[in-house]
Each structure stands twice: as structure tokens, then as C-alpha cells.
Amino acid sequence: MVPGTLYVALWRGDAAGGAFRRYRVPASPRQTVLDIVTWVQRHEDSGLSYRFACRVGMCGTCAMTVNGRPRWTCRTLVGAAARDGKLEVAPLANLPVVKDLACDMTEFFEKWRRAEGRFQPQPGAGPDFAVVPPAGAARQAADAGIECIGCAVCYAVCDVVAWNPDYLGPAALNRAWTLVNDVRDGTRQSRLRAVAGDAGCHACHSHQSCRQHCPKHLNPTASIAGLKRAAAAAALRGGL
Amino acid sequence: MSARAETGLWLAQRLSAAVLALCVLVHLVTIVLAVQGGLTAVEILGRTHGNAAWAAFYATFVLAAAIHAPIGLRAVAREVLGWRGPALEAAAAALGVALAAMGWRAVAGLFA
Numbered sequence: 001m002v003p004g005t006l007y008v009a010l011w012r013g014d015a016a017g018g019a020f021r022r023y024r025v026p027a028s029p030r031q032t033v034l035d036i037v038t039w040v041q042r043h044e045d046s047g048l049s050y051r052f053a054c055r056v057g058m059c060g061t062c063a064m065t066v067n068g069r070p071r072w073t074c075r076t077l078v079g080a081a082a083r084d085g086k087l088e089v090a091p092l093a094n095l096p097v098v099k100d101l102a103c104d105m106t107e108f109f110e111k112w113r114r115a116e117g118r119f120q121p122q123p124g125a126g127p128d129f130a131v132v133p134p135a136g137a138a139r140q141a142a143d144a145g146i147e148c149i150g151c152a153v154c155y156a157v158c159d160v161v162a163w164n165p166d167y168l169g170p171a172a173l174n175r176a177w178t179l180v181n182d183v184r185d186g187t188r189q190s191r192l193r194a195v196a197g198d199a200g201c202h203a204c205h206s207h208q209s210c211r212q213h214c215p216k217h218l219n220p221t222a223s224i225a226g227l228k229r230a231a232a233a234a235a236l237r238g239g240l
Numbered sequence: 241m242s243a244r245a246e247t248g249l250w251l252a253q254r255l256s257a258a259v260l261a262l263c264v265l266v267h268l269v270t271i272v273l274a275v276q277g278g279l280t281a282v283e284i285l286g287r288t289h290g291n292a293a294w295a296a297f298y299a300t301f302v303l304a305a306a307i308h309a310p311i312g313l314r315a316v317a318r319e320v321l322g323w324r325g326p327a328l329e330a331a332a333a334a335l336g337v338a339l340a341a342m343g344w345r346a347v348a349g350l351f352a
Contacts, residue, residue: 163319196243202250203315228250235247 006078008036010048011090014099020088021045033066033073033081037089037101050101057215060149063156064101065090070156072149072215092156094165108152111168116194117175122186130184142181145174145223147216154210154220166199170210170220173201177223180230189239196231196240204228241329249311256308263301288350295351302343310336 006027009020023040034052041048052062057075064073066081067088081087095103112118132139154170161167176195179185195201201224210220234240241249274283288294314332317323 160319193243196247198241198246200243200246202246231243231247232251235244235251240244240247 005085006036006082007086008040009086009088010037010040010101012048012100013097015097018097018100020090027078027085031078033064033071033076033078033087033089034062036078036087037064037073048101049099051103058149060151063092063151063153063215065092065156070153070213072151072153075215092152094156094158094161095152103152105152108155108169108171109150111172112150112175114194115168115172115176115200116187116191117172117179119179119182119185120187121184125184125186132183136183138181138183141226142178145178145218145220148174148218149216151215153213153215157209157213159207159209160203160205164199164203167203168195168200170204170224173204173227174218174220174223177226180227189234192227192231192234193240195227196235201227201231249314252307253311256304256311259300259304260308263297263304266297267301285350290351292351295347298347298350299344302340302347306336306340306343309339 004027006025008023008025010023012018012021023044025036025039025044028035034055037048037050038052041050050062050064052074053059054061055074057072060072062073063070065071066073066076067083067086069081070092071081073089078087089101091097091101091103095105095108098104134140134143148171150171152171154174155161158167158170161169173195176191180188180191185191204221204224206221206225208221211218211222214220231240274287277283288298310332313335314328317328317332
């Protein structure tokens, strides 16, 4: 072990398979995992593929598996993730690999669409702004899940997604829950039907891995529990 | 399976779980109290024979188990075995019917 040196293993390959390749990277204070990956690409291996955009924890594009745990790499300091000066960085689990550390997010966002994770105004909504009291229970429930950045960390760590690839996943269901609680939205019944079907909210086992790993400290498990209750209430009223 | 059917199964499993929690508690307390003076078949049958209240209690216990277990095993089969479709639904329903039939037969034997 050379002082001031990080021993980094980056996964290299594609959908057909791959392996870890090892690099030595100079350590520096306040270094993030994304900094490490970028250093390798710029100084050691220009063929390395990975994805990032904002670098400040807003866009949700740079999530990777770091020492076995999914993390947003732009906001993860090496000191918090490295073990004995060693880092192992792999693509996110539960998603197909495009190349190296970049995953194919198509299915992830397709599930947002299947969960009707798109705001649909009520028919006949007037031109004026809707007045939504921030202290209202529904608005507070929506606010609790609204800051999702779509990084797919929750999706990568979800056991149910691993067992059942059709499962909509924590992020899409969390998004649906925010819209179910949006009083301006006009497709509550249709959305509940979309999320309560096969491989929907009822498939969640409440393991809470999503809550534990969410970099934004959201609680998708609670959102999914809310969807279960809302779907059950709708079913009992004959509205599902 | 439709959203209404999946939600119905979810509700049935939660409600049956609540009933099972109560039944298991009563069952265990009864066992602890009953074995104080030694446990024999004669003593059990003496308590349950002709007793409609115990028969109703265990019939409810059986019904809750017959509802709860197949729904849980159906989820396990889907996730672990990847088994889906009408055959799985039929197998789960058959398991529920079998559990209910065997359980109620045992209850009838204790009561009669």
C-alpha cells in the first residue's frame, strides 16, 4: 500500500459480461467517487464509459454500485465509501449494462410511464392557479416523496425487483403516490388501477432497502404503503 | 390478475393475518394453561367435545389459515420459482380448499 494512493477496481464490460480492472488513483481531500472515475477516464483509460451530468446531486444520472452498495457517486466522498483505501465500483444492479459503468435506464423509466407517473390535469381545470394549502394532509404526503431525482438507487437495491423483473419498483410507485395526493390531478382512479395490478404496489414486502439507501432520504416504502391503503379503500368503494 | 383481484387478495391476507394473530395467542395461552395438569387426548376431548364455542373458534382459525397460507405461498412461488398464470392461481386455490377441508374435518372430530 502506497500512502496517498487509492486502489480502485472498476467494472469493465457490456451486456455480454465483463470483469473488474484495477487502477491506482492519487488520493486527495474531499474527493468524490465520481472524481475517481473521472480521473481514471482522463488519465488512465479514455475508453471507460460512465454517466454523469450535474455533479451536484440534482440530476440522478451518476448512481453506481460502490463497494457493493448503490450510491450517488457525485455526492459520495471517498472517505465514506472506501474500505482500507480500496474502492470497487460497478454498474447499478437490476438494470441492463450498456457499457462499463453505464446502465440502460429504459425499463426503469418505462415503469414510471406504466405507473402513470405523469401529471394529468382534471378535465375542465380553469386558467387560474389552483390553490393548494401546503399544510393539507394530501399535499404533505405528496411533498414527502416529491424530491426524487430518478437516480434508480432504490430500484437497484430492491429485492422484489430482483425477484420479479416486472415489478414497477420503488421510484415509479413513489412517483405515483405523489400524484395520487395531488388534488389537481384528474386520473387518480386510473393510476390506482395501474399500480395495484400484477407486479404493482401489493408485491412490495416492505423490506425498506429503498428507504435505507435513498440519497435524498425519501421513504418509498411509506409511499407504497399509502398506495396499498388507497387501492384497498378504492376497491372497497367499488372504484378500482 | 386485475388490480381489483390483487387488492382483494392483499386485503384478504391482511385481514386473515389479524385473525390468525388473535387465534394463535388464544391457542398458545390455552396450551400453557391446559398442560398444567398434564396433557392427554382424553383431557383435550373432554374440553372440546360438544363445545360449540371451541368448535367455532377453531373453525375460524382454520378458515384464516386456509385463506392466508395460499396467498403467501402464491407470492413465494411467483418470486422464487417464477411460476405465474392460471395454473398457479388454481394450485393456490386448491391448497386453500385442501387446508380448509382438512382443518374443518379435524375440528369436527374434536367436537363430535
